[in-house]
Amino acid sequence: MRVFLIGMMGSGKSTIGRILSSVLDKEFIDMDLEIEKAKGTSISEIFEKEGEEEFRRLEKDLLKKLVHRDEIVVSTGGGIILDKENRQILKGENAVYLRLPPADLYRRVTVKGRPLLKEGKESIFRIWEERRELYEQFPSVETSSQSQWETVAAISMKIASGESRVLNSSSHPVSISPGGFKSIGRMPNAVVSRRVERIFSEWIPSSALSIDDGEEAKGFHTLFQVYEYLMDRGLSRSDVLVGAGGGTVTDLVGFASSTFKRGVPLIQYPTTLLAQVDASIGGKNGLNFKGCKNVVGNFYMPSETIIDPVVTLSMDEGRFEEGLVEAFKIFLITGQYYEKFKKLCGKLKERNLAALSEMLEEAVKQKDRIVSMDIRETGLRKVLNLGHTLGHLYEPLSRVSHGMAVAWGLEREMHYFAGLGVIDEQLYRDVSDTLSEIVGLDFPQLPVEEALRLLRNDKKAVDSESAEIEIPVVKRPGEFEFLKVRLDDLLAVVV
Amino acid sequence: MRVFLIGMMGSGKSTIGRILSSVLDKEFIDMDLEIEKAKGTSISEIFEKEGEEEFRRLEKDLLKKLVHRDEIVVSTGGGIILDKENRQILKGENAVYLRLPPADLYRRVTVKGRPLLKEGKESIFRIWEERRELYEQFPSVETSSQSQWETVAAISMKIASGESRVLNSSSHPVSISPGGFKSIGRMPNAVVSRRVERIFSEWIPSSALSIDDGEEAKGFHTLFQVYEYLMDRGLSRSDVLVGAGGGTVTDLVGFASSTFKRGVPLIQYPTTLLAQVDASIGGKNGLNFKGCKNVVGNFYMPSETIIDPVVTLSMDEGRFEEGLVEAFKIFLITGQYYEKFKKLCGKLKERNLAALSEMLEEAVKQKDRIVSMDIRETGLRKVLNLGHTLGHLYEPLSRVSHGMAVAWGLEREMHYFAGLGVIDEQLYRDVSDTLSEIVGLDFPQLPVEEALRLLRNDKKAVDSESAEIEIPVVKRPGEFEFLKVRLDDLLAVVV
Numbered sequence: 002m003r004v005f006l007i008g009m010m011g012s013g014k015s016t017i018g019r020i021l022s023s024v025l026d027k028e029f030i031d032m033d034l035e036i037e038k039a040k041g042t043s044i045s046e047i048f049e050k051e052g053e054e055e056f057r058r059l060e061k062d063l064l065k066k067l068v069h070r071d072e073i074v075v076s077t078g079g080g081i082i083l084d085k086e087n088r089q090i091l092k093g094e095n096a097v098y099l100r101l102p103p104a105d106l107y108r109r110v111t112v113k114g115r116p117l118l119k120e121g122k123e124s125i126f127r128i129w130e131e132r133r134e135l136y137e138q139f140p141s142v143e144t145s146s147q148s149q150w151e152t153v154a155a156i157s158m159k160i161a162s163g164e165s166r167v168l169n170s171s172s173h174p175v176s177i178s179p180g181g182f183k184s185i186g187r188m189p190n191a192v193v194s195r196r197v198e199r200i201f202s203e204w205i206p207s208s209a210l211s212i213d214d215g216e217e218a219k220g221f222h223t224l225f226q227v228y229e230y231l232m233d234r235g236l237s238r239s240d241v242l243v244g245a246g247g248g249t250v251t252d253l254v255g256f257a258s259s260t261f262k263r264g265v266p267l268i269q270y271p272t273t274l275l276a277q278v279d280a281s282i283g284g285k286n287g288l289n290f291k292g293c294k295n296v297v298g299n300f301y302m303p304s305e306t307i308i309d310p311v312v313t314l315s316m317d318e319g320r321f322e323e324g325l326v327e328a329f330k331i332f333l334i335t336g337q338y339y340e341k342f343k344k345l346c347g348k349l350k351e352r353n354l355a356a357l358s359e360m361l362e363e364a365v366k367q368k369d370r371i372v373s374m375d376i377r378e379t380g381l382r383k384v385l386n387l388g389h390t391l392g393h394l395y396e397p398l399s400r401v402s403h404g405m406a407v408a409w410g411l412e413r414e415m416h417y418f419a420g421l422g423v424i425d426e427q428l429y430r431d432v433s434d435t436l437s438e439i440v441g442l443d444f445p446q447l448p449v450e451e452a453l454r455l456l457r458n459d460k461k462a463v464d465s466e467s468a469e470i471e472i473p474v475v476k477r478p479g480e481f482e483f484l485k486v487r488l489d490d491l492l493a494v495v496v
Numbered sequence: 497m498r499v500f501l502i503g504m505m506g507s508g509k510s511t512i513g514r515i516l517s518s519v520l521d522k523e524f525i526d527m528d529l530e531i532e533k534a535k536g537t538s539i540s541e542i543f544e545k546e547g548e549e550e551f552r553r554l555e556k557d558l559l560k561k562l563v564h565r566d567e568i569v570v571s572t573g574g575g576i577i578l579d580k581e582n583r584q585i586l587k588g589e590n591a592v593y594l595r596l597p598p599a600d601l602y603r604r605v606t607v608k609g610r611p612l613l614k615e616g617k618e619s620i621f622r623i624w625e626e627r628r629e630l631y632e633q634f635p636s637v638e639t640s641s642q643s644q645w646e647t648v649a650a651i652s653m654k655i656a657s658g659e660s661r662v663l664n665s666s667s668h669p670v671s672i673s674p675g676g677f678k679s680i681g682r683m684p685n686a687v688v689s690r691r692v693e694r695i696f697s698e699w700i701p702s703s704a705l706s707i708d709d710g711e712e713a714k715g716f717h718t719l720f721q722v723y724e725y726l727m728d729r730g731l732s733r734s735d736v737l738v739g740a741g742g743g744t745v746t747d748l749v750g751f752a753s754s755t756f757k758r759g760v761p762l763i764q765y766p767t768t769l770l771a772q773v774d775a776s777i778g779g780k781n782g783l784n785f786k787g788c789k790n791v792v793g794n795f796y797m798p799s800e801t802i803i804d805p806v807v808t809l810s811m812d813e814g815r816f817e818e819g820l821v822e823a824f825k826i827f828l829i830t831g832q833y834y835e836k837f838k839k840l841c842g843k844l845k846e847r848n849l850a851a852l853s854e855m856l857e858e859a860v861k862q863k864d865r866i867v868s869m870d871i872r873e874t875g876l877r878k879v880l881n882l883g884h885t886l887g888h889l890y891e892p893l894s895r896v897s898h899g900m901a902v903a904w905g906l907e908r909e910m911h912y913f914a915g916l917g918v919i920d921e922q923l924y925r926d927v928s929d930t931l932s933e934i935v936g937l938d939f940p941q942l943p944v945e946e947a948l949r950l951l952r953n954d955k956k957a958v959d960s961e962s963a964e965i966e967i968p969v970v971k972r973p974g975e976f977e978f979l980k981v982r983l984d985d986l987l988a989v990v991v
Contacts (some may be wrong), residue, residue: 221716225716232791256755259794260755260792260794261792263793264794290720290723293727296727296756297723298757299759299794300758300759
């Protein structure tokens with residue numbers, strides 16, 4: 002498969018193309034660079050010395066060669082679509098137009114010496130007007146208000162096949178499906194996060210309700226919006242409700258579907274990596290109430306969960322890595338895929354789609370194994386709290402995301418147990434190195450009094466006056482137990 | 497077993513005693529009347545001609561005889577507790593003091609010519625002061641702010657054994673237990689209706705939350721009160737939550753327990769007859785939202801449901817009968833206990849406790865059979881909508897209670913189907929006579945346009961423009977089917 006990026010100069014074809022090629026595991030080809038390399042001279046010089054016509058001939062020749070190659074991502078020259086034959090060729094390919102208003106384009110290109118800009122600012126507007134109609138014959142992605150990752154995700158979604166592998170989860174079918182998100186377009190009753198709606202708007206049904214994602218939204222005020230939406234749409238108990246978003250949206254929609262008219266069928270599209278790994282299995286949902294996180298909620302199984310790794314490509318740096326930490330935790334607990342994860346870590350950080358799909362499939366399978374042994378979370382499932390005891394200190398005191406805090410907490414807990422001799426120094430080093438590669442480990446020292454107070458209030462503390470707390474520890478990958486430790490001792494590793 | 501009612505003149509011993517005796521299936525004995533009968537003269541004359549001492553002797557003789565009889569409810573003379581020996585005897589019996597402030601007493605007795613009141617208003621206050629301490633040696637029921645039925649219920653609760661029969665319901669244990677309500681006293685986390693709290697205050701734990709009952713309370717504002725109560729009490733997932741009240745309270749508490757911390761164990765004490773018959777089986781709960789009844793809710797099975805017929809004795813006239821209509825509907829659908837119900841109807845109207853217990857046991861068993869065949873209410877269970885199609889017109893248009901409306905609706909639906917020849921004229925007559933005995937059938941003619949509009953909006957209408965509706969009909973007791981009928985035809989029987 003080949004992907005051709007087209008668009009004006011400055012629309013980001015090269016930058017996006019390079020990221021896209023590592024995401025899609027394809028070779029990246031910049032046509033301008035390729036021509037320069039073949040001719041041993043710069044594009045400007047070809048224009049000056051041999052004229053634009055000669056450049057266009059070289060460009061067409063190269064294009065004709067490229068369509069006989071496979072597994073490439075190509076950044077084309079801005080003028081490639083001027084030629085009718087070129088356009089014909091590109092229409093038979095995965096060609097995506099990176100769309101950007103000319104004012105934005107001008108801002109981007111003025112810093113560089115580009116041949117077509119010699120004529121000054123007006124030229125870019127003139128060229129844009131000339132080429133606009135030709136570009137718009139191609140599928141496009143609007144890039145002006147998007148991050149690079151969002152653009153990469155939007156392009157990848159366009160070309161993703163939507164093929165899916167259905168896992169035999171113990172509770173309900175879970176599909177791992179790159180491009181599977183597009184099927185949301187056929188769903189009339191959908192609640193989606195505003196973020197997902199913005200990036201993937203072309204697949205979001207116009208009847209969908211979009212809501213805020215994030216902790217603030219996760220309460221009854223948003224639930225009531227969802228209920229009102231369902232009432233307005235006259236949703237009956239045989240209609241399906243769809244949720245698409247991060248943990249907040251899937252929790253809200255999960256709760257709404259379980260309680261609207263005493264339960265309507267539900268399809269979940271978790272769209273953050275954390276939600277895909279963490280929330281997609283087990284049917285847990287939750288709402289915050291009066292400042293208490295998840296104090297309201299229940300268990301409700303979706304009819305189907307669709308995990309599309311392409312959606313997660315759009316995530317901000319940091320948020321994406323939270324999901325990797327969660328997955329790593331699962332592999333550490335089960336011991337399965339642990340070594341593989343460590344090897345793939347670099348590729349996963351680059352969001353390589355094949356690695357991501359494989360990793361997600363493994364994480365979901367293993368999360369399911371843990372959860373199915375303890376569906377109502379009375380015992381075993383608590384091992385998923387790994388890293389949470391100290392993580393719960395970093396989260397408020399260092400004001401970092403939950404995922405980051407858990408990563409730091411996990412590193413410190415392992416450090417503590419290695420110091421006690423409960424676990425191998427080498428295992429601790431391994432875990433620490435991997436976490437460092439995923440999120441970095443520049444954690445601060447915590448203020449001792451606040452940390453102690455928080456630790457005392459931890460719900461795992463044997464009693465509120467107790468000097469001990471019971472926490473899970475992985476002794477070897479795949480082998481864990483729960484140990485009682487003294488609060489004071491544990492505290493020493495974070496202050 | 498014997499019950500002795502003690503208390504000042506005017507405290508209602510005779511009236512309450514008479515009702516109580518029919519409730520408890522015992523002979524009623526009014527000691528004053530008994531003495532008058534034996535002597536062939538009135539108490540006043542005995543006082544005048546033979547003196548109070550002689551009367552007290554006769555009274556003590558009678559008391560000594562009565563404690564050798566069984567199955568009696570006795571209304572004692574007001575002064576019986578003046579004698580030490582009498583008090584000793586009564587302390588070994590079920591003796592209940594009907595307590596009332598002297599001002600209320602005076603108001604009640606001034607209309608009658610009673611011997612001790614010849615001295616005027618002051619005397620009653622003086623007598624009350626003299627006897628107060630003696631009365632207060634006995635268990636008492638405060639009657640001044642209570643209806644007769646509430647007093648009867650409170651007395652019956654005191655003497656009820658709390659023995660229970662556990663039914664093998666398909667989903668969870670249901671106990672039929674006269675006096676079983678008293679066990680709520682051992683439950684630290686309880687939500688009770690204000691009404692029940694007022695009448696049975698001596699058994700309500702001080703830690704309980706009391707909330708309003710009734711449709712107005714059945715929404716998120718009350719749910720939030722319950723959540724806050726549970727958070728204040730630090731309820732954990734291993735603690736039990738208890739609900740005690742009518743359908744509103746059991747629905748609210750059912751929903752709260754199913755959604756607090758993803759589900760806590762629940763014990764339900766439905767306290768209205770309708771809730772005992774209707775809501776106690778099947779785990780349904782519901783909340784109103786934005787004017788839509790029960791649009792939010794789910795299915796959640798209690799660990800146990802305790803059905804105490806004694807609590808229902810306290811119900812207002814009319815409200816009690818709603819429960820009888822619901823039970824009758826169930827017997828009509830299943831055909832079981834249908835004939836027995838018709839025979840017992842008079843006793844049930846009198847709230848005879850034995851009949852009520854037996855009827856409740858049968859209704860619960862049969863409701864369970866219907867529900868267990870269709871737990872998520874997709875088909876069969878809809879037969880419970882019998883009478884609801886036309887009932888839903890009477891409820892808003894005649895502003896009567898749901899139970900009354902369903903009774904009228906059922907009568908009219910049967911009338912309609914008898915007219916069509918779908919059911920036997922005799923079956924219709926039977927049903928009509930029974931409903932007439934339970935609630936009366938003085939239904940008004942409905943305004944044709946409003947009735948048609950409501951009927952068209954019925955969720956059972958095949959589509960909103962449809963001229964047809966599908967409704968359940970019982971062709972013979974125990975034999976039902978669903979029939980499509982024309983809206984216009986059906987309407988003719990109510991306008």
